[in-house]
Amino acid sequence: MTGLDHEHSAAIDTAAEWLAKSSRDRIRRPIITELRERYGLSVAEACEVCREANLRRARAA
Template sequence: MTVPEHSQSAAVEQAAIWLADLREPPHPVVPALKERFGLSAVEACEAIALADRMRIYRKAHG
């Protein structure tokens, strides 16, 4: 069962915004998000996916 998007935590959203704003994301990304935002590995992956959607939206809509 997948978790609905609207149930993401504030920390996941903050991490996604931070990641989407970076010109060059840190490598590896998951450990960086875990350390910086206190996320679990699953939450870090959710933040990465959300950041990708944010980047796509920004490109499409300026």
């Protein structure tokens, strides 16, 4: 994995952790927009974050 890939993986992991722990009621705007602005992600990366956060929530249940 290159340094750039590692940086993106870290951003996705950090964002997924935040999203999995955040209450959906507290997020007042579209989540893709929120993730892109908060973590500097592309649309595809923001979608990956949503997928990963959903998996984490399911494992925790």
